[in-house]
Amino acid sequence: xxxxxxxxxxxxxxxxxxxxxxxxxxxxxxxxxxxxxxxxxxxxxxxxxxxxxxxxxxxxxxxxxxxxxxxxxxxxxxxxxxxxxxxxxxxxxxxxxxxxxxxxxxxxxxxxxxxxxxxxxxxxxxxxxxxxxxxxxxxxxxxxxxxxxxxxxxxxxxxxxxx
Ligand SMILES: [Cu+2]
Numbered sequence: 001x002x003x004x005x006x007x008x009x010x011x012x013x014x015x016x017x018x019x020x021x022x023x024x025x026x027x028x029x030x031x032x033x034x035x036x037x038x039x040x041x042x043x044x045x046x047x048x049x050x051x052x053x054x055x056x057x058x059x060x061x062x063x064x065x066x067x068x069x070x071x072x073x074x075x076x077x078x079x080x081x082x083x084x085x086x087x088x089x090x091x092x093x094x095x096x097x098x099x100x101x102x103x104x105x106x107x108x109x110x111x112x113x114x115x116x117x118x119x120x121x122x123x124x125x126x127x128x129x130x131x132x133x134x135x136x137x138x139x140x141x142x143x144x145x146x147x148x149x150x151x152x153x154x155x156x157x158x159x160x161x162x163x
Contacts, residue, residue, distance in 0.1 A: 018119075020049045024112060029054035030061060032105055036112040045090055045116045053086040053098075059110065061086045062101045069097035069113060072106035093118040 022043065025034040030053040045051075053061045062077035079088075080101070090096065093116050100110035 018046075018048065020046065022049060022051050024051055024053045030059055030100070030110065031055065032100075032108050032110055035109060040112070040114060045114050047090055047093055047116055047119050049090045049116075051088045051090065051098075051114065053081070053088070055084055055086075055100075057082075057084065059100045059102060059105065061088075062099055063088070064097050064099050066095065066097055066113075069099055069111055072099060072111065074099070074101035074106070077101065090114070090116045092116065 022045065024030050025036065025039055028034045055061070061081040062074065063079040064073070064077055067073065068076055081088075088096075088098075096114045096116060098112040098114075099106040102110075
């Protein structure tokens with residue numbers, strides 16, 4: 001039982017330490033009055049993190065190509081959402097582009113480009129701070145790289161014990 005408890009603890013603690021949920025526009029949400037190029041500044045978006053778009057029924061969220069983002073071109077969305085609380089998982093490294101496809105909204109600022117970095121630790125925007133930290137970044141990287149496989153294994157073991 002102690003083993004199961006320890007595994008459960010690991011399962012609960014580990015994802016919280018690495019996956020970050022980014023509330024797009026913070027308290028303003030997904031709207032025409034936020035400068036999203038300003039909002040992304042200084043933030044690090046890592047594979048596995050999520051974007052949360054909160055918006056009213058007058059808006060939508062389309063994931064688009066770079067070209068459609070640049071030109072505010074609608075109609076070719078890679079993915080489209082209109083539920084008002086859209087959660088997008090950043091599944092791979094690279095830039096992801098989002099616009100609101102409602103007429104005029106993209107051109108008035110409802111456009112978001114997010115640079116997603118891999119979890120390898122080679123990112124130029126390494127998450128900051130303390131040099132004498134109790135969690136050396138090397139160790140963090142190792143855990144992080146194996147995290148998905150690790151969680152699957154842990155989940156499997158926990159389920160096996162509990163069943
Ligand atoms: Cu809109």
